[in-house]
Each structure stands twice: as structure tokens, then as C-alpha cells.
Amino acid sequence: MIEFTNATVVYPGGLKALDDVTVTIEPGEFVVVVGLSGAGKSTMLRAVNGFVPIVGGSVKVLDQEVRGASNKDLRGLRSNIGMIFQTFNLVNRARVMNNVLMGRLAQVPRWRSTLGMWPEDDKELALQALERVDIIEKAYIRASDLSGGQQQRVGIARALAQDPKILLADEPVASLDPVTSHMVMRDLQRINRDLGITTLINLHFLDLARAYGKRLIGLRDGKLVYDGDIADVSDEVFRDIYGRAITPDDLLET
Amino acid sequence: MTAIDAAAPVSGVRPQEPTSSFRFVVGAIVMGVGAAIVGAATLGIGWLWGAATAGVVYGVLWWLGLARSPIDAGIMVIAGAVSGQWFVAVLDGRAGPVDIAETTPAALGFVVFGAAVAWALRHRLTVAAAALVTVSWAAAVALPTQYGVGLGILADLGRRELREGVLQVLGSSFFTMVPLLAVLFAGSLTVALATKRAAPASVGLAVVMSVISFNMIEFSVVELFTQASQIGDLAKEFWPPTWTWPKTIGQEPTNVIIDPFIETLQIAVVGATLGCLMALPLAFMAARPTTPDEPTYWGAKSFMNVIRTIPDLFWAIIFTAAVGFNAFAGALAMVFFSLAIMSKLLSETVDSIELGPLEAARATGSRHAQVIQYAALPQVLPNYVAYALYIFELNVRASVVIGIVGAGGIGRLLNEQRNFFQWDRVMAIVIVIFVTVILIEMVSILIRRRLV
Amino acid sequence: MTDSTELWTKDDTGPVIRPDEPRWPKIIRWIAVIVIIGPLIWGLLGLEISADNLRRAPGQMWNLVQQVWPPDFSETGRTFEKILESLYVAWIATIIGATLSFPLGFLAATNIAPRSVTLPVRSLLSGIRAFPELVLAIMLIPAFGLGPFPGALAIGIHSIGTLGKLTSEVIEGVDEGPIEAIRASGGTRMQAMQFGVVPQAMPNVLAYWLYRFEINIRASAVLGVIGAGGIGDEIYSRFLFVPDRSKGFAALLVMIATVLVIDAISASVRRRIITGQPSRSMMARLMQRLFAKKRPAETSS
């Protein structure tokens, strides 16, 4: 489903943010990526939908090579990958429904999206996505009028509306308080279980990773330093990933 | 060791008291006055006056602590003498028309003088600064001198006249202004460099530009008041306004203002609407977050900046030249006029939108145009509407004006009546314009206030 | 994690009632369309822009292009002379506008002057603004004769209107703290203005003056068309006479280039005035590099 083979990402400044990473993720998996700030977590996620320049190796997603893919192929690929952001990235001035419908943009004919005349089917999909994250009653409210947790649910709904095969979540709960964080994480876990969507999540907090993850990928300075079952993760491994022992800062709730 | 010494930090270097810019300003004024004396008086024995002025300038520099070396003094005095003498040479050769060949040495003299001052200053300033002083000094002298030659002002100005009415000439003649302004500018620049503040140079430059401008277009406050006192006679021709007159000779007088007036409004509406719509793609192309690629960005941005330099009336000139003297040309002109302003305003707004939503939209696999429509446009829509109203307001004003070159509307009527010296009718038209502009501004402000 | 199923409400509570899609966004959209399209159609019909007109326009534009191309730069010297004249006019107009609008700006600021003063001053300013420069110049030319003088006056008067409004807005935006402090320590009204208001407002006001200068350059270029001096007449008369159009076009190009350069300089100065930071323009960087390295002081030779 997602195959990193010796994948290397170098940013325009010359910084090697992902260094010779080889990982395979099977359909339906729920994978958590951890690492220090700047370790390359976001870079890894963004390599999946081709947002970063892959200069070496290969990243194969849904049988499509990302490296060197044409714009058209990339668009096709991205339409199958939902993405969830730390800062939600909603269009604040637009209503929730319109934000969610953005997930359908790649599917509707051009003239329809231009005129804003959405097919009923797509509207239905968007409403169902909102129902899944339990925020349907806010469908026609401006996105900026929602709380942070609600906004992130709309972000998830936008990704779900794509009817994606893969879900990428880049620190989805980093801007939320602990209680809301757990609710959003549960939503994501639910979606992974119920719909079987392959999910790749960046997390900052180790206890969240332990609580919700199955498989854990550890990055350090762009290199893969751990890949395995989360249950097997020892303090030793954490020291490997973080270069130090665990401190309360690494936990959401101490 | 005293207690104070012990308390002082080990490596504590006390900050130097900043040199008071007041002293520099005083110095600059003295320099200016000194140079003014040269300007007025390098008539007889030029070298003597030049040397004397250089001495004064050097004294000021010495007082300021900017120049201490006797060698500097020597160089400056010699340079002053040379430049003064050169100026005299120019004046003497001024019996007939003066040409560039004769005035260039004079300018050169001042360049030498400027270079000498810069040389004297080099201990305090960098070489680059000294070079800049020289260059600006040279430019300040050379440009107006050459210009004076071009206008033949120097030719008319006799040495005797100068002698007889030094003061009057000082104020008005271009000739004495040359050294005066040159020194003023160079002096202020020197001060600016010495104090590392832009203000003295800016003030100097502004004064120089003002003096040149007021003289060049012969702007006179006296004339302003003389004319203003006679405004009563003229007012009789303007007042009372005449609202109706025959369309062609022999016809009944009717209100002929109304049709062109409506035409003006139509030109404004069409121009504003089409211009604002066309500005949408252009603005998104010329804004960093939404531009498709680098060449498009630079292309759109350059196009935008170029069309922005063309005033409304020039658009009308261009389009009347192309499609004839009609309202169609006027509408086309207004389209481009609106396009220029709107694309500029909008692209600057787009430059500061949030990027997150754009990325989110891109991540769903949307096309570029969809990303813009769904993630960027909503962010700038309120601004866009406010700008559009503002542009409509501008368009009403501009569409009056473009009629003057024949692009239709009430402006054309205004121009016709002006050419016939029908000032009472002109007055009526002006009143209509005035009231319309005020009304539209009021409505536009009301709506814009509600938008925000 | 056991409670995660409870939190997933969908299956437990049955279908959540979906809210109705509100009507008003659609209505607003239609109103917007009507407001845009309606007047446009009214305008297009009124202007009698026929299909014929539109069909011929591209050909006519192409004719014009052929007439003006290649531009004839043979009279660039004269063009520059005229552009300079426009610059003089613009500069003087800006000076008139700046000096006279400054006190008026204070009188129009609601936090400085009483309402009985601001109201008439404000209406005076907006009255001035309602006269386009060109219309003003047409009224002034009979009094002062043709030439740059009435042009400068007209643009200057118009600048009073715009600058006065902007100045008053800047003054209304200043921080009231220093003013109160000065008043509290026994300062007079004038002192409060001089030390409390002016320093705060000056950078922005200065920037507006410069910006007005940029605009006035365009305005003075335009005024040439009615004989008020400057480049306008040069371009206008050249375009009227077909064989001369390439010269007129050359003059237009020279004017565009000049205006672009002045705009760029003025914009970077404005940025510097407002932010207090050296601007990032190429010129500024060059200057920085020139002056950054201090050479060790040489002994006098």
C-alpha cells in the first residue's frame, strides 16, 4: 500500500530531511510515527502525497510511484489520500459544509465546482462524513465559529469526504487540550477500524502513541531508528529515538 | 584604585555620547551661507572668493571635528580658488549665448570643490561615502547647469544685472541657484552621512527640489493673490449656472446634460464591473501563494505594475486612437483603469492570506483553479467587494475626465462648452459632477462600513 | 479505551437529525449576480456597444499597434523636458497639499478638535475631493491662463482634500496616552500636539505625502491634455495625428519608465519611513554593502 524504498528527501536549502528510509505499510494498518521535533515526521508523511521533493529511492503509494509523478498523477493519488493537519487548515470564512465538500473537489466535473452546483451524491457523502465525526448539527455554521476540537473534526470530515484509502494525520491533536485530544484520537481509531482506512499519524506524545497505536515508526535525524509493534517498545528504544530518557514533557498526561 | 573604578565593570566600555546632530545642522547652514556668498560674489576676483569660502567651509569642518589636517585645508582652498575662477571665466564668456562647453567647466569647478570636501572628510567617512558626496555634488551642479543652458537662462543674465541687484537675483535667478542648491544638497548629504541619519539629506533634497520646481514653472504666490483678488469678475461669468441650452443652433433650449451624464455612469459601471472581474485571474497569478509558477508570477506582476503607471486619461487617448471618439473607447479605458488598481490591491491582499487552507485543498487532489476558488477566494472576498465599491467610486470620477479627450460622457460636453467659453454652462456641468461624486462616495462608504 | 464505543454515538442514538440547509446564502448569491449583471447589461446597452463594434475592435487595435510600432524615440530629449515639467508640477502640488492639509488634518480629527470644528472641516475636505483635478484645472485656467501654474494649483487643492482626510485618520489612530500625560503635567494644548501627537503621526503622514507625490505625477501628466503643462499634451496631440503616433507612443513609454522608477524609489523610502527599517530593495542592499565595511582610519598624507 505504502512502500518507502531507500527514500531520501532533500529540501531546497540542501537539508536532508529523510535519509534512506525503507518501510512498508500494509492496507488497514494504524501506524504512529514519533520522533523529536525536526526528525522528519512531517516530511515522511508529506512524501506520501508528494508534497516534498523526493530525490532518492522510491515512494510507492497505491501502486503509483510518487517520485517524479506528473501533476495529473499526483492529483489522482492525492484524491485517494486524506490529510489532517495540526492547525486544521479550514477556510475560516466558509461554512463547515463547504469545507467538507472541498474533499470532493477532485471528483466533481469542473463546471460544477466552478458554479458551486454540487451533485446530490457528493453532498450526501459530505453529510455522512460529518455524521461520522458527530458534528452534523454544525454543518451550516461558519468554520471560524467552532471550537478547536470541533474544527479538527471538520478537518477529519473533509478527509473522509474524499472516501480515501489512506489517511495522513500530521500531529492532529497538538493544538488541542487533553480531553479533546483523546476524543479526536478515538475518532481516528474508529475510522481505521470501521472503514479499514490505512492510517499514518505523527504524534508528539508517547502515551498517546501507546494508547492508540499498533505499529510504531521512530525517526531520528531523518533516519529510521525503529519499526515494530508498539507493545515491544522499551525505554531503550525510546532512548534510541529521542536520544535521552523519557521525561514528563513527552507525555500528554503525567 | 578608587571605589568608582572598582565598581566599574571589568571590560566596561562606556557608550560614546552621540554626536549632536545640531552641530552638523549649524555647520551645514554656515556652509550654505558661505556658498551663497560665493554664488553671489564670485563675480570679480573669483579665485579670491573661492579660496575664502573654502576657508570658511574648512573652518566649519574643523569646528565640527571632521577635518583636522592642514593638508586638507590646503587642498580645499586651492580647489575653492580654482572653482571660483572657473565660474568667473564662465561669466565673462557670457556675452553671447552660453553653450554647454562654457558652463561645463563651471560645473566641473564645483565637482573639484566637492571632491576636495569629500577628501577632507575621508577620515570620518568611508571612501564610498566620500565618493557618493562627490558624485551627488557633481550631479547637483551639472544637471541644473545644463538645464539652465538649455533654457537659455544663463544667456540672459548679465554680469552687470547681477552686480546691481544681487539680492533679487539671488532669489530668482537660476544662475545663482546652481551653486546654492548644489552646496545645499551636497552639504545635507554630507551631514546625513556623518550622522548616519537620512533626515538631513531628505530635507536638503526636498528643499532643492522645491526651489527648482517653483522656479521652473514660475509658481508665484504674488500672482496667486493678484488673480485671486480679481476672481469676482470671473465669477460673474460662471454664476449663475445655465442648465438648459439648445442642442444645436436654432433648437429650443433643453436639458442636454442628462444624456451624457447617464452615459458617464454607464461607462463607469461597465468599466468597473469588467475590470474587477478581469482582475481576479490576474491578481491570483501575481500573488505568491496562488501563482501557478515563477514565469507567470513575474509576467503578471510586471504587467500589473506597467498598466498601473498609465493614468486614466492616457488609456482614453490610446483607445480613442484605436476605436474612435465614442463611449466604447471610454468603457475600454475604464476597464483597464479598473483592472490596474484592482489587480494591485487584490494581489497584495492575496499575498497575506493563510496558506494552510490552500495546502489542505491541494492535498485533496484539487486542480489549481479549484484550490484558488475554494481556499483562497473566500479569504479575500470581503476585501474584494470593498475594493470593487471603491473602484466604482474612482470610475465615476475618472469617466467624467476621459470625456475630455473625446471618450464619451459628460466630460465631452464639458470640454465642448469650455472651448466655447460658456462658463455658465460649464458651471452647471461641474455642479452635476460634484453632486454625483459626493452622492456615490456617501453610498459607497455606507456599504463598505457595513461590510467590515 | 473501553469507552471508545460509547463515545461513537452514531449507532447508539440512531440517526442524528440533519440540519436544513439554510436558504439565505443562495438568495444572497442570486442577489449578487443580479447586482453585478444587471447594471452591466444596462451599461452595455446604453453604450450601444454593438456586435459590429466588438467585431471591429481587435482589428482596430491591431491597426493602432502597427501605427505606434516601432516607437520613434527621436524626440526623447523634449519628452524628458516635458516629463520634468510634470514632475515639477507634481512636486509643487504635493507641497501645497502637504502644508495646507497638515493643519486641516488636525482640525478634522475627532480626538483633537471639537465636533463643531471637525464637521465643517470634514465637509470642506470631502467637497474638495469631489472635484476631479481636471475639472478643477478647467475652472482655474480662465483665471490664471494656460501653463503649469493652474495645473499645480488644481492638483495641489485636490491633494489638500485627500491628504487632509488621511492625516486626520492617522491622527485619530494615535495613542492617547502621551497626550494625556502631557496635559496632566500641565502642558498646553499646543504642547500636547507638538510632543504627543506629531511624533506619533509623522511617519505615516510623511509616507502619505510621498504616496500622494506618486499619484500627483500621474495627475500632472494628465493635466497637460488641457494645456496645463507637462507631458500630457505631448502624448495627446501626437496620438491625434496618425503619422505622429509612434512618437507619442515613445513618449508614453518614456513616461511609464520614469514613473516606474520613481514609484520604486518612493515605495522603498515609504517602507523605510514606516517600519524604520532599511528597505530590502536592491539599491538599499547595495548601499549597505558600500557603507558596511569601515576602512581603518588612514593617517593624513
Ligand SMILES: Nc1ncnc2c1ncn2[C@@H]1O[C@H](COP(=O)(O)OP(=O)(O)OP(=O)(O)O)[C@@H](O)[C@H]1O
Ligand atoms: N519546506 C522546507 N524547506 C526546508 N527545510 C525544511 C522544510 N520543511 C522542513 N524542513 C526541515 O526539515 C527537517 C525535518 O522537518 P519536519 O517538518 O519533517 O520535522 P518534524 O519531525 O515534523 O518536526 P516537528 O515535530 O517540529 O513538526 C527540519 O530540520 C526542518 O527544519
Ligand SMILES: [Mg+2]
Ligand atoms: Mg511536523
